[in-house]
Amino acid sequence: MQSNPESRQDDPYDTVFIRRSFRSLVRWGIVILSVINLLHLSLFLSYGSRWWAFSALLILVQAPLYLLVINRRSFPVFIGGLALLILAFGIQLSVYCTQFGARAGFHYLLFAMTPLVAFSGRIRIWHKVVLCVLLMLQMLALEQRTAPDPDISAQALECLRLLNLATAFSVISLFVMRHFMVVAGMNSKLEHMAAYDPLTGMINRRRMAEVAADELDHSFEKHSALSMILADIDHFKLINDRYGHQFGDQALLHVSQTIMQIARDGDSCCRWGGEEFLIMLPVTDLQGARQLAERIRVEVSRNALCLNGHDVGLTLTLGVVELQPHEGLDSAIARADEALYAGKNNGRNQVMLGQPAAQ
Ligand SMILES: Nc1nc2c(ncn2[C@@H]2O[C@H](COP(=O)(O)OP(=O)(O)OP(=O)(O)O)[C@@H](O)[C@H]2O)c(=O)[nH]1
Incomplete structure (x- = not known):
């Protein structure tokens, strides 16, 4: 019997379709992350915070990782690039939260990671649960951060909080809606395949x-x-x-x-x-x-x-x-x-x- 080398027989949730969909979500995530980084950079610049330099450095460090993840067809390169990107993102959030405290709302961006964990293919369900718990623990830990002397005005902090909150909300909504559309489209394709003869169309x-x-x-x-x-x-x-x-x-x-x-x-x-x-x-x-x-x-x-x-x-x-x-x-x-x-x-x-x- 011929089997598809990309599909794993023992995991019904790991299909070629799920993997393609996941890669596409990652590409979207990268675009969104780039936009958020640019927004943070321009906010720091407009409020005269020296943290603009850190933000610019992050963009420079993350850019090659984006290319690595977007362009590579090989799974080890893709997943390696993604792991580094997630690590860089986690460090970025921790540094910002330490510097500005939970009031700036950087930890809200961790919410946006949950659809990526949930929609991934090769990770087993219980691994996903562990990852989501780790994300939650990191979020709770960052939530406790206070910064008595943040290098930024109260107004700028409020702007950052609103920006981060809106971003987390938008990313989750976008990922969930996009995934729903992909699944619904795939479902109607499957229904059609189950009902029609591919050669004659009857x-x-x-x-x-x-x-x-x-x-x-x-x-x-x-x-x-x-x-x-x-x-x-x-x-x-x-x-x-x-x-x-x-x-x-x-x-x-x-x-x-x-x-x-x-x-x-x-x-x-x-x-x-x-x-x-x-x-x-x-x-x-x-x-x-x-x-x-x-x-x-x-x-x-x-x-x-x-x-x-x-x-x-x-x-x-x-x-x-x-x-x-x-x-x-x-x-x-x-x-x-x-x-x-x-x-x-x-x-x-x-x-x-x-x-x-x-x-
Ligand atoms: N090219 C092609 N052949 C098919 C397809 N499905 C079935 N066949 C062939 O259709 C042939 C049917 O042969 P038979 O059932 O013996 O009937 P027949 O030769 O038409 O003889 P009679 O019905 O008695 O006139 C078989 O050789 C099948 O391999 C298909 O999708 N494409």
């Missing part, structure tokens, strides 16, 4: 079972007719063997497109299996379904596929049934299948009507 067997159950209920409630067509490409194995699987796939696509063009809006077209298609026709009786099946058959047989300048003809055999009152999906499909194979035995390239269900 709904798959799994989704068709749900659609058919709804159609059965609806036709039962409204006492309306409901029919189905099971179509199978003739001698498809021969086509694959003679012209190759790629051409076989092209043939499947061609037939599926013909079916979808001819079917009406309310009809449901499904790739039922390898070279089999199931079409559900609400409010359609047996004769209506037979006519539609005949149109599909004629259209497919008329339009040959071109391969290296040669025309390769395709034909379909189709089994058609109208569902009988209280008949289940399995029974109707079994009747359509019988009709289809009767058509195969009768020479193929034809539409066969199913026998009525045994009462």
